[in-house]
Amino acid sequence: MNVLIVHAHPEPQSFTTSMLRQAVHALSSQGHEVNVSDLYAMEWNPVASAADFGGRKNEGYLTYALEQRENVATGSIAPDIAAELDKLLACDLLIFSFPLFWCSVPAIMKGWIDRVFVSGKVYGGLRFYDRGGMRGKRALLAYTCGGRDFMFDEQGVHGEMDLMLRHMLRGTLGYAGFKVLPSFIGYHVPYIEQAERTALLQRYGDYLTKLDQLQPLALPTLDAFDEQMRPRAVVAQRDVIA
């Protein structure tokens, strides 16, 4: 299996970075090929802009997705995007490794998605969800947060974590066509003791050896919708958990 881990943390000694090292170790030990894009170390530029395109289809007005399609097709997309896109297209499993910032990914990682999840390859036309460009691949969020697990359940103060992360799980990874595995979450990380951290790293390593046993999140199938994306029949949304 080819694995791409996209990682972002502003502190190289962080626990999240220990999780990254654990993932590289656990996956390499199983014989998988592991690539890491460490966005802070790479000084990744997260800002989608006209500068991403070597040649413009429309010089007078920037339609970002249109220029993505054109510039990927003609090989004139910015080299930093092209390099990441090659890694993305080659991978069987994509892992986003990050600390939760405002119930989402840090901006530097959001900008990896904005710039690398290009129209024409990752999605486009009616190719999304189970017809998305990334179908056949799997994806996983592995993240840390300050809150406790019970704060993120249905009765918790923040509600279910998978609903808070729906924009990532469903709106991004699911939309792109990935099978989305259940997230691995390190709760309360800034406040736990060393023994708990060690146990958490161990659990993460174990988790990564058992990915085939995990049930992917339930996501929409386009078969349930017509060409205008009108539902063919009433769907029980409660069955779509992410």
Added chain:
Amino acid sequence: MNVLIVHAHPEPQSFTTSMLRQAVHALSSQGHEVNVSDLYAMEWNPVASAADFGGRKNEGYLTYALEQRENVATGSIAPDIAAELDKLLACDLLIFSFPLFWCSVPAIMKGWIDRVFVSGKVYGGLRFYDRGGMRGKRALLAYTCGGRDFMFDEQGVHGEMDLMLRHMLRGTLGYAGFKVLPSFIGYHVPYIEQAERTALLQRYGDYLTKLDQLQPLALPTLDAFDEQMRPRAVVAQRDVIA
């Protein structure tokens, strides 16, 4: 009323930018003071990092939120953050104006949140939701997207838009203490004709004259939770819509 509009679009001629101008006009006409932070024009740096702090509480290990608290207190936070924080603290109404990128804000705007929503002022300790630092202020998302409205209702292919944006509505604005007004959404914008665009701008202008008539989103109250954030009683989460 003092209004801060934080705006991000990579194309200055975009319809989203017309919405920004409409907002400035509609709000100024009502006698409100309007400040605009146009993030692409400002070349805003979205990457939270050690460089944001003039003096470090802990030089050997970066805990971003801790250094935010310390550096705001001592006046040594980066000048670009300090300037935006002043605008944020002065406003009565915050509007985020943007095109939807991957069911969220563009990275440059996520990085405004990561860096400006500082610990110690915006949140911290047990000050969040109805005890958050921004209590007394209101906030609103005003955004455009390519999809049609029926794709984002309960039976739609993407499910309810407010659930897709929960990380922003509840996890960010609600958490910070804002009263969150219903979003103004321009659907299907890349595909609509000029007459529809004109009508949409008109509706947005009208919307901004009637903010006092809008019912804020239902969000948790900390009164329902104890000091450990355990629920005092079972809450009907279905009543919390955002």
